[in-house]
Amino acid sequence: MAREPVLTFTDRGIHCPAGDFYIDPWRPVDRAIVTHAHSDHARSGMGHYLATPRSLAAMRHRLGPITAQALEFGVPLRIGGATVSLHPAGHVPGSAQVRVEVAGEVWVVSGDYKIAPDGLSEPFEPVRCDAFISECTFGLPVFRWRPEAEIRAEVNRWWAGNAADGRASVLGAYSLGKAQRLLAGLDPGIGPILTHGAVEEMTAILRLQGLMLPETIRVVPGVDAKSHPGALVLAPPAALGTPWARRFGPASEGFASGWMRLRGIRRRRSVDRGFVISDHADWDGLNTAIRETGASRVFVTHGYTTVFRRWLADQGYDAGIVATDWQGDEAEAAAEVTE
Amino acid sequence: MKRFAALFAALDTTTRTSEKTAALAAYFREAPDQDRLWTIALLSGRRPKRAVNATRLAEWAAEVAGLPGWLFEESYAVTGDLAETIALILPPPALPEAATLTDWITRIRGLAALPEPERREAVLEAWTALEGTERFLFNKLITGGFRMGVAQGLMTRALAQATGIAEPDIALRLMGDWTPDTTTFAALVLTNDPGANLARPYPFCLAHALEQEPEALGPPEDWAADWKWDGIRGQAVLRGGRFTLWSRGEELVTDRFPELTELADRLPNGTVIDGEILAFSAEGDGAPLPFAALQKRIGRKTVSKKLLADTPVILMAYDLLEDEGRDIRAEPLAARQAALRRLAKNVPASAPFRLSPPLPFANWPALAALRADAAAAGAEGVMIKRLASPYHVGRKRGDWWKWKLDPMTFDAVMVYAQAGHGRRANLYTDFTFALWQGEELVPVTKAYSGLTDAEFGEITAWVRKNTLERFGPVRRVTPALVFEIAFEGIQESPRHKSGIALRFPRMLRWRRDKPAAEADTLETARDLLNARR
Ligand SMILES: [Zn+2]
Ligand SMILES: [Zn+2]
Numbered sequence: 001m002a003r004e005p006v007l008t009f010t011d012r013g014i015h016c017p018a019g020d021f022y023i024d025p026w027r028p029v030d031r032a033i034v035t036h037a038h039s040d041h042a043r044s045g046m047g048h049y050l051a052t053p054r055s056l057a058a059m060r061h062r063l064g065p066i067t068a069q070a071l072e073f074g075v076p077l078r079i080g081g082a083t084v085s086l087h088p089a090g091h092v093p094g095s096a097q098v099r100v101e102v103a104g105e106v107w108v109v110s111g112d113y114k115i116a117p118d119g120l121s122e123p124f125e126p127v128r129c130d131a132f133i134s135e136c137t138f139g140l141p142v143f144r145w146r147p148e149a150e151i152r153a154e155v156n157r158w159w160a161g162n163a164a165d166g167r168a169s170v171l172g173a174y175s176l177g178k179a180q181r182l183l184a185g186l187d188p189g190i191g192p193i194l195t196h197g198a199v200e201e202m203t204a205i206l207r208l209q210g211l212m213l214p215e216t217i218r219v220v221p222g223v224d225a226k227s228h229p230g231a232l233v234l235a236p237p238a239a240l241g242t243p244w245a246r247r248f249g250p251a252s253e254g255f256a257s258g259w260m261r262l263r264g265i266r267r268r269r270s271v272d273r274g275f276v277i278s279d280h281a282d283w284d285g286l287n288t289a290i291r292e293t294g295a296s297r298v299f300v301t302h303g304y305t306t307v308f309r310r311w312l313a314d315q316g317y318d319a320g321i322v323a324t325d326w327q328g329d330e331a332e333a334a335a336e337v338t339e
Numbered sequence: 340m341k342r343f344a345a346l347f348a349a350l351d352t353t354t355r356t357s358e359k360t361a362a363l364a365a366y367f368r369e370a371p372d373q374d375r376l377w378t379i380a381l382l383s384g385r386r387p388k389r390a391v392n393a394t395r396l397a398e399w400a401a402e403v404a405g406l407p408g409w410l411f412e413e414s415y416a417v418t419g420d421l422a423e424t425i426a427l428i429l430p431p432p433a434l435p436e437a438a439t440l441t442d443w444i445t446r447i448r449g450l451a452a453l454p455e456p457e458r459r460e461a462v463l464e465a466w467t468a469l470e471g472t473e474r475f476l477f478n479k480l481i482t483g484g485f486r487m488g489v490a491q492g493l494m495t496r497a498l499a500q501a502t503g504i505a506e507p508d509i510a511l512r513l514m515g516d517w518t519p520d521t522t523t524f525a526a527l528v529l530t531n532d533p534g535a536n537l538a539r540p541y542p543f544c545l546a547h548a549l550e551q552e553p554e555a556l557g558p559p560e561d562w563a564a565d566w567k568w569d570g571i572r573g574q575a576v577l578r579g580g581r582f583t584l585w586s587r588g589e590e591l592v593t594d595r596f597p598e599l600t601e602l603a604d605r606l607p608n609g610t611v612i613d614g615e616i617l618a619f620s621a622e623g624d625g626a627p628l629p630f631a632a633l634q635k636r637i638g639r640k641t642v643s644k645k646l647l648a649d650t651p652v653i654l655m656a657y658d659l660l661e662d663e664g665r666d667i668r669a670e671p672l673a674a675r676q677a678a679l680r681r682l683a684k685n686v687p688a689s690a691p692f693r694l695s696p697p698l699p700f701a702n703w704p705a706l707a708a709l710r711a712d713a714a715a716a717g718a719e720g721v722m723i724k725r726l727a728s729p730y731h732v733g734r735k736r737g738d739w740w741k742w743k744l745d746p747m748t749f750d751a752v753m754v755y756a757q758a759g760h761g762r763r764a765n766l767y768t769d770f771t772f773a774l775w776q777g778e779e780l781v782p783v784t785k786a787y788s789g790l791t792d793a794e795f796g797e798i799t800a801w802v803r804k805n806t807l808e809r810f811g812p813v814r815r816v817t818p819a820l821v822f823e824i825a826f827e828g829i830q831e832s833p834r835h836k837s838g839i840a841l842r843f844p845r846m847l848r849w850r851r852d853k854p855a856a857e858a859d860t861l862e863t864a865r866d867l868l869n870a871r872r
Binding site: 143259262264268271272273274304311 | 351352353354355404406407409410413414417418419420423424427428475760761762763764765792
């Protein structure tokens with residue numbers, strides 16, 4: 001008798017028949033396990049949520065009151081006929097991969113992930129499995145990131161240069177994850193750090209979760225380039241070029257995204273400075289992560305799926321594509337579809 | 340090369356003209372003479388010849404990066420740029436080098452003469468010596484595809500700032516058929532020797548599109564009008580017995596239009612004329628041929644007897660810039676045109692030369708009526724020029740206006756979508772549009788420009804959710820979205836199922852108000868075919 005697969009792909013999301021739960025579903029279900037709090041993965045309307053404590057804190061802020069259970073990394077939990085555990089995905093603070101074991105067979109859903117440590121998120125942990133469901137937002141060999149220390153130095157140099165020229169620096173970054181990662185690398189000796197309300201609120205929540213971050217000042221009426229000369233302003237990408245950003249005068253605008261690796265997209269965003277900083281794995285990262293799972297079956301989703309699947313098949317994997325409704329924070333930011 | 344790469348990155352990342360100018364001026368103050376000269380050459384389109392075949396280059400890069408050819412091609416399809424793809428997929432440089440731009444260009448120019456295995460070695464060596472932007476620029480230079488988004492006017496201003504020489508003087512000195520091998524930075528930019536280059540054309544005066552009603556221009560008696568011809572803008576230079584013909588892109592095109600050389604015998608030495616190169620039928624009073632005819636002549640370096648006979652060209656003259664060796668650009672248009680008419684009297688009717696006829700008009704509505712007939716005259720619209728205006732350098736607002744015919748339009752349904760590349764790598768931007776024929780939607784045209792990035796973003800999300808079928812990168816979508824398509828011309832085309840082909844199609848706007856059922860029919864489009872011929 002053919003065994004039922006550990007996970008199946010439905011039009012509501014990834015389903016586990018043995019435990020009757022869904023992972024990052026996009027339509028209302030009774031029981032949802034959520035990899036992280038980005039809006040395309042953590043949606044409203046689920047009967048019950050399971051996620052890491054840090055993810056839950058951010059989800060409560062975004063979704064309002066929810067019925068939820070917190071699960072720490074590495075702690076196994078029995079749900080029906082399945083054993084579930086969460087493992088660091090290194091994407092944003094609290095982000096998890098979901099390991100599901102049924103009758104000795106192990107499947108892992110990566111969620112969004114990156115394997116290079118960013119100095120803030122819990123570092124990615126390779127999890128051995130039989131089947132791996134991997135995102136591949138940047139699944140092309142043109143995408144390759146530089147080490148965190150170099151990125152941090154580059155951002156600080158830009159900021160210091162602007163400050164010396166008497167200009168504010170406005171840096172666009174996703175309010176959950178990217179903003180705090182940048183914040184952690186800023187050198188407060190250069191000048192004051194101001195935050196857009198959306199960034200400030202998420203930062204406050206993560207501080208309560210134990211993250212050590214430099215001091216920030218929320219932008220309210222009266223807080224501008226005059227009151228805080230030489231400031232760096234952290235704001236969601238959608239706030240760049242809006243009346244809100246104009247209070248900082250002729251500022252230099254920067255944008256942090258993996259898409260900034262491509263010249264065409266840098267030019268389209270037409271910001272003064274594009275920083276190649278991503279919370280997703282680059283080409284080498286994807287390949288390393290997949291190799292380290294030891295999985296022979298790989299399903300890809302979210303990104304250059306057709307190309308990446310073919311590449312994996314060429315490498316000898318039993319590779320498939322999973323259609324999901326996860327839009328991707330990076331894709332959204334680059335397409336200028338606002339949150 | 341580091342300095343040049345930094346300049347390129349600075350110019351590439353800012354959209355502010357003031358910052359671009361400042362970055363260029365700083366470069367022109369600091370860079371070594373030979374690098375400055377090469378930079379001017381590169382920015383004015385004087386590129387070194389292609390040294391390596393693009394296909395070979397792609398193969399070598401994929402090999403070094405350890406990638407299969409198909410994956411290289413997929414990556415290329417996303418960036419839309421070969422040089423960039425190669426720069427991005429290669430591992431970081433193992434042996435960084437600090438040679439100058441001129442050193443690299445010298446090496447690049449030596450490549451073409453090498454046998455292929457050695458050429459390959461030299462290219463691979465360069466890849467391990469150059470990083471990021473430098474590697475990208477090197478690839479652009481060896482494939483002959485170097486282009487930098489810097490307008491000639493901006494470079495002129497930066498050079499003026501760096502040297503303290505007046506802008507118009509710089510602009511004039513940079514014109515002509517010099518190369519970095521025939522001159523030096525000092526001779527080209529710093530010294531003023533008008534005799535040094537007899538072939539030198541003048542910087543072209545460019546018009547702005549008229550966006551408001553012509554009444555806003557003031558009293559009509561201050562203005563002159565003539566047709567806006569649909570040809571190639573050109574300058575005919577006759578000095579010291581030598582005739583040269585320049586296109587607006589500052590390209591020497593004398594050899595492509597050999598019949599115009601006859602003008603050397605018809606006009607006096609020391610003459611420079613601005614006009615339009617037009618394919619022209621000599622039958623009857625003579626009439627311009629459609630642009631498609633001229634297209635057969637463009638891009639051919641050598642011209643066959645048959646082509647010369649089938650598609651003859653003329654110079655349709657409209658301005659005189661140099662008269663008896665004297666630069667008269669500062670004189671008013673009325674005086675320059677009077678001088679041009681005087682010269683034209685001595686040119687026989689058989690010569691490939693016409694004066695662009697003035698279009699007299701008593702008031703603005705009269706000119707509007709003339710413009711409506713432009714298509715019948717074989718023109719795209721009318722030009723309106725201030726009678727008192729000098730011949731400006733470049734695009735100065737206020738004195739020269741082009742007032743084109745409104746484009747033709749229809750409302751069509753989007754049926755296929757394809758992702759863009761380059762600037763729009765992660766958006767669906769290339770669409771196929773269809774018109775109704777009975778119950779069926781017949782594809783009529785593709786279009787990929789005219790919408791804002793925000794609209795493309797919205798459509799991209801829609802395409803993902805409304806895909807019916809995939810064919811490689813192309814998706815067939817639910818026929819639901821309607822767009823107003825504008826185009827400049829329409830022709831019969833037996834090659835297309837619809838039987839028509841459009842010239843310069845683009846999306847004018849997204850008709851969110853219209854359901855697909857209310858889009859136009861193929862018949863409506865065919866009516867346009869008959870209306871404008
Ligand atoms: Zn995410
Ligand atoms: Zn995602």
